[in-house]
Structure formats: structure tokens, C-alpha cells
Amino acid sequence: MEDPSKSPLPEAFLSFLQANGIDPSIYIASDSTPRYLRLKPGSEAEIEGIEAEIKCKLEKVNWLPGFYSLPPDILIANSKSYLDGKIYGIDAASGAAVSVLNISPGDHVLDLCAAPGAKLCMMLDLLGDSGSVTGVDVARHRLAACRTMLQKYSLGDRCRLFVADGTTFSLAPLRVDSRSRSCESSFEEKDERFREWTSRRPWKERKRAAKARETMSLQSVTMSENPELIFYGRHSGVVGLSKNKLYKTVSDLEVSSCGYDKVLVDAECTHDGSVKHIQKFENWGWTTLQRRVLDAVRTDSLTLLQLKLLRNGFRLLKVGGLLVYSTCSLTVAQNEDIVEQFLKENTSAELQEINEAEEWPCKSGRIPKTLRFDPLTSQTSGLFVAKFTKLAA
Numbered sequence: 001m002e003d004p005s006k007s008p009l010p011e012a013f014l015s016f017l018q019a020n021g022i023d024p025s026i027y028i029a030s031d032s033t034p035r036y037l038r039l040k041p042g043s044e045a046e047i048e049g050i051e052a053e054i055k056c057k058l059e060k061v062n063w064l065p066g067f068y069s070l071p072p073d074i075l076i077a078n079s080k081s082y083l084d085g086k087i088y089g090i091d092a093a094s095g096a097a098v099s100v101l102n103i104s105p106g107d108h109v110l111d112l113c114a115a116p117g118a119k120l121c122m123m124l125d126l127l128g129d130s131g132s133v134t135g136v137d138v139a140r141h142r143l144a145a146c147r148t149m150l151q152k153y154s155l156g157d158r159c160r161l162f163v164a165d166g167t168t169f170s171l172a173p174l175r176v177d178s179r180s181r182s183c184e185s186s187f188e189e190k191d192e193r194f195r196e197w198t199s200r201r202p203w204k205e206r207k208r209a210a211k212a213r214e215t216m217s218l219q220s221v222t223m224s225e226n227p228e229l230i231f232y233g234r235h236s237g238v239v240g241l242s243k244n245k246l247y248k249t250v251s252d253l254e255v256s257s258c259g260y261d262k263v264l265v266d267a268e269c270t271h272d273g274s275v276k277h278i279q280k281f282e283n284w285g286w287t288t289l290q291r292r293v294l295d296a297v298r299t300d301s302l303t304l305l306q307l308k309l310l311r312n313g314f315r316l317l318k319v320g321g322l323l324v325y326s327t328c329s330l331t332v333a334q335n336e337d338i339v340e341q342f343l344k345e346n347t348s349a350e351l352q353e354i355n356e357a358e359e360w361p362c363k364s365g366r367i368p369k370t371l372r373f374d375p376l377t378s379q380t381s382g383l384f385v386a387k388f389t390k391l392a393a
């Protein structure tokens with residue numbers, strides 16, 4: 001472990017790292033941690049052009065298909081390739097978390113903390129032209145940015161986005177194939193059907209939606225009762241559906257067969273594993289760090305939120321499905337402690353070995369089968385990953 005006294009980090013943050021067994025030198029190593037990008041599938045032939053444009057050689061990440069590393073000082077956000085939707089800015093550890101889900105065509109996937117959407121885009125690229133992805137996030141402005149990203153990368157076709165509380169979200173996937181037609185409700189529908197989504201919604205409709213939001217907040221209606229659909233693609237299963245059917249919640253019993261095949265709970269956290277995030281506090285001020293990171297993890301509310309998100313994501317998973325829990329924090333309280341507590345209360349949850357990790361530059365977490373990425377070990381941003389399956393009751 002590097003001598004923490006040589007670090008420019010404030011004393012309170014260093015004590016926080018020490019209490020959580022985190023090596024402070026990861027924040028110093030960050031200057032040499034590469035940036036990563038993911039190539040839009042189908043753009044492989046354009047690598048040389050992209051390299052010429054961003055004036056740097058892309059190094060293939062051998063352990064993660066479609067990913068390339070580049071020096072940390074190279075910015076891609078203003079490049080034509082990025083603006084044209086040929087490349088994504090996403091850390092390799094985040095890509096690893098998505099690949100742990102083994103998404104295959106036909107899967108119905110739930111992303112319970114979806115915004116701003118780098119992982120959601122990767123899921124949609126992996127999904128191809130069957131199945132669906134449902135993205136949920138409690139922050140409307142962040143989910144709106146996610147919608148913009150879907151449109152930029154032309155990925156919205158099989159996706160629907162809900163502003164909702166992931167701890168209580170209860171909508172099942174819309175399975176439209178014959179295999180699971182029995183999962184659909186058969187009650188009479190008399191209400192309006194969803195037409196194709198358009199960003200140019202008529203003024204009257206927008207006014208109605210704004211009014212509904214206002215009424216909701218006045219009546220303190222929780223978002224679980226009223227998840228707000230802010231985007232749906234042509235083949236997301238929503239077009240042609242009645243509101244009754246879309247908003248029909250499912251019982252725990254029904255979920256075992258009609259639930260999601262794959263669930264990602266990329267939970268809200270203190271982001272302390274993201275060195276770039278921590279470095280921003282140099283500008284924002286260390287008192288902000290005290291409030292947003294150090295105090296946040298000391299209060300029970302954040303870890304309770306994480307546990308509730310994991311519980312609800314698991315509730316919506318079908319039997320035999322896979323759930324990945326990840327955070328970009330490296331504290332034990334937000335990771336292994338959550339996993340332990342969750343396993344204690346869920347006999348149908350089983351931690352799964354992440355076999356791909358044998359080839360990955362990461363470490364085991366404090367619980368066997370869980371993974372930790374960090375800048376020193378992995379040359380990536382910090383990330384904790386655990387994978388579960390649901391056993392039949």
C-alpha cells in the first residue's frame with residue numbers, strides 16, 4: 001500500500017478509505033488508468049478512420065469483446081465518430097458487469113437503475129432484434145438523457161423507459177411470443193391503446209401528462225403506483241397495448257414464470273470507486289465530498305436503498321433467471337454486506353460463479369464468487385459485481 005501521507009486527499013477521506021480497506025493509491029494510480037470506448041457493433045471496419053480522427057491508436061481490450069483502451073488524456077466527446085454514434089464512452093469494468101448477464105436474443109431484461117444509460121445501450125446491442133429491455137430510473141432528467149442516447153445510437157426499438165422508484169416498480173415484461181402468451185391478462189380492454197411513440201407529442205397530450213404529474217405530487221402518489229412511461233420503441237411491446245394492460249402489475253406467483261430473464265441492479269452508491277468522480281471534488285470542494293460520500297455511507301439510508309433495489313429486482317426475476325448487482329463503490333458496506341444480508345433473507349437466491357472472470361484482471365470480493373475491479377488491479381474504474389440466480393421455491 002502506498003504511503004497515504006503522500007496523497008493530496010483530505011484526512012477524512014483517507015480515514016474513510018482505511019476504515020473500508022480501500023488502498024488510497026488507487027486514486028493516485030488514476031493518472032495512468034486508460035480511458036475506454038466500446039465500438040458500435042458493425043463499425044469494426046472503421047477503426048482506422050476513428051483512430052485517424054481522434055489522433056490516437058486504439059488498443060483492443062483482449063478480455064472484453066468490442067472494447068478498446070486509449071490514453072486518459074484523449075477526449076472523444078467532440079469527435080465525429082462519437083457524435084455519429086459509432087463509439088460509446090464506457091469503462092471496461094462496466095462492460096464486464098453487463099457481460100456477466102449473458103444477454104442473449106429473446107431475453108426480457110430489466111435495468112432497475114438505468115440512467116444515464118451506458119450499460120442499457122450495451123444490453124440493447126447484445127439483444128439484437130428480439131426480446132426487450134425495460135429501463136427504470138427515479139431521476140427524470142437523467143432518464144431523459146438516456147432517451148436521447150437511445151435515439152442517437154438508434155437503439156430504442158425494443159426498449160421502454162419508466163421514471164419510477166426501482167424499490168417498488170412492479171411491471172412485468174411484455175412477452176408477446178406464443179411461448180408465454182398465457183402470461184398476458186385476458187380482461188376486456190376498453191381504454192385507449194398506445195400509438196407509435198413520437199417526440200413531437202401534441203400539445204394537449206403534453207399538457208395532460210404535466211397535469212397528471214402535478215396531481216401525483218399533490219396527492220403524494222408514489223411512483224410505484226404511477227410509473228411514468230417516457231419512451232417506448234416500436235417493438236418494445238407497448239404499441240397497440242391498452243393502458244390497463246401496460247400498467248397491470250404482477251403477483252409474486254406470476255413472476256416466477258412471467259418475470260424478467262435478466263435483471264441489472266446497478267445501484268445508486270457513493271461512487272468512491274470512480275476515481276474520476278472523486279477527483280471532481282477537488283473542484284467541488286472537500287466539504288461536498290464529506291456530505292455526498294463520507295456522511296452518505298455512514299447513514300443507513302443509502303445501504304437500505306441498495307438492499308431494497310436488490311430485493312425488488314430479484315422479486316421481478318423469473319425462476320432460473322440471472323441478476324447482477326453492481327456498484328461503483330468499493331466499500332464493504334455497499335457491496336459484500338448487502339449481498340450477505342440479501343442471501344440471509346432469500347433462500348431462493350443463489351450466488352453464481354462468474355466464470356468469465358478467470359480471464360479478467362480483477363480480484364475476488366470478500367465473499368467468494370463476487371468480483372472487484374479497481375484501477376490498480378484492473379486498470380479500470382472501481383466496480384463491485386455479484387451475480388445471482390433464482391431457484392424454484
Ligand SMILES: C[S@@+](CC[C@H](N)C(=O)[O-])C[C@H]1O[C@@H](n2cnc3c(N)ncnc32)[C@H](O)[C@@H]1O
Pocket residue numbers: 094112113114115116117118119120136137138139142164165166167266267268269328
Ligand atoms: C450508478 S447510477 C446507474 C448508472 C447506469 N446503470 C449506467 O450504466 O449509466 C445509479 C442510478 O440509480 C438511480 N436511482 C437512485 N435511486 C433510485 C430508485 N429508488 N429507483 C430507481 N433508480 C434510482 C439514480 O438516479 C442513478 O441514475
